[in-house]
Amino acid sequence: MDFEFVVDGKIKRLSLNSGTLDGFYDAVYDGRPVKFRASSFQSNSLTLILDGRVTTAHIAESDGRIFVYISGKVVELGVPKSTQNEYSKEMVEYGAQDKISAPMPGKIVKILVEIGETVKPKQPLIVLESMKMENEIKSTIDGVVKAIKFNSGDLVGPGQTIIELSRLTE
């Protein structure tokens, strides 16, 4: 997933490439590869371990502004005009409804459908294990399974498409 933020008038780019089950992430930040570990103990708060240093960030979003509190400072991030709704653009792709993707890093436990199968809204498609918990990922549309990109046992990162559907229109 690619992000652009404006901080103090400058654009900062971040690509989150992959994440693993135990919270390790690979990313490219400002052209540099970075590896970090992330965890969260409560909504709005997450802890990063980056270059060996522990950082706890508290985050809130309002009207397209993102506020991040770290070490006594509040950093305000905006989304650049040209790529406004970077969050939502990702979301459209993510939530395009005909592309079923991993909402979080995890291991695919089971694919519950086959190519060519007709699916209905709320029908479970995938079982994904993340942090020792199994979660069903469900369809939100009426459709037909067009492609399955991973197998059981595969690790997937956040945002990676696992299944593609063709929408059935009335």
Added chain:
Amino acid sequence: MSSMFNKILIANRGEIAIRIMRACRELGIETVAVYSSIDKNALHLRFADEAVYIGESEPQKSYLNIDNIIAAAHQTGAQAIHPGYGFLSENSLFAERCLQENIAFIGPNPEALRLVGDKIVSREIVAQYNIPVIPGMENKTTSIDECIAFAEKYGYPLILKTSAGGGGKGMRIIRSKAEAKSAIEAGMREAQTTFGDPSVYLEKYLEQPRHVEIQILADNSGNAVHLYERECSIQRRHQKIIEESPSVILDSDLRRRMGETALKVAAISGYSNAGTVEFLVDSDNNFYFLEVNARLQVEHPVTELVTGIDLVHAQLRIAAGEKLWLNQENIRQNGHAIECRIYAEDPARNFLPSAGKILFMQEPGGPGIRHDCGVITGSEISVYYDPILSKLISWAPDRETCCKRIATALNDFPILGIRTNIEYLRDIITHPEFSKGNINTGFIDRYMADWQPKSESAVIDRAVIAAGLYGGLNDARKMNTAGSPEIPSPWEMLGDWRIGSRK
């Protein structure tokens, strides 16, 4: 009468209403909260046993509406009213009305309130008892000519004060004849709009004095003690933002003399209940009576932490008719306390008040940290009332440790969604001159005038990474929970991870 009240009404809101309700609970007293339209979900309601709506959001229609507050007290059977600070706390008409309605007013008797409420009269009276006062006009006025005549006769610099005033509103420093007229006009306009009374007066202006005040407690029979000093020199536009006790400049002799003077003022004015006698101290350690604050003050917690005396408990016991149970020689100062006032304002943009919703807040903690707070995550900060959110107070055996404690707490105090002065306060506390105790009322102008938050690239880098991760995961959560609510949020799943252990 010396039996404690069963039920009292708190005619206030925010952190001070909650502070008073806690004290009532401790003493087994039921509480009645009052609230305006915009405060229908305010935090203070949750700390009360009963809550009564008293009018629309404008203070005049609710928290300053004497009839509605009295009616609320009768309706609920409250035997007493605690006014908190601000609003009706120093309104002698309100105190009198309470007496007429057979409701105890938790504060000074109306006569003392009226006397000390007139800043000019009280200065002239205490001056007759050889208490040093700051020289100034002997009457308030609405005449610019009268002010200028006094200024020309007395000389500059002078400070213009409003007769009705408080909180630094309308105050102007006048250094020459050239700026006198426009400053007086502006002060009168501000007094008119803020207090509905344009009356002003002029006083000699001391250059960068310290502001030191003495807390007193007096019972209804004239027995009184003082609870030592609070140093309140860190002020922005004449409003205190950091207070501490003890003051680094008071030696035992000066402390004793100021304490005795404060008790003399209490005796002269026939004062009862809790009050504060304010002084200015010049660079030669001469002190001058300034005024009496006839209420529980915002900064009362620093005194509570160093003396171990709960001032709200004391107010309630005195108001219930109890004879003073404290002896001056048994009251000691133990350790050091500092308070920082947390405001919803933006120090980077000329301290504009910041209204809105608190999207996230986490209170700091640890040994020696007290947080008197009126808000919570989800609270809406409106434009109707004072922007104070809370007070962070630290206690430690010595000043240096106390500074470190409060700086550490200020550094771990996220409030998101609105802007606050927390980082600004931390930068004052950690300023080398503050650490040395080199403070006076000129501190902010001298050291903090051009303050801006420092930009730190390492923090920005981590903030961007955190925001990306948050955005990605959160959108994923939104998308998923929309279709299948039984899928827990990724946050809950990530939550299993702990430092040093992989579950």
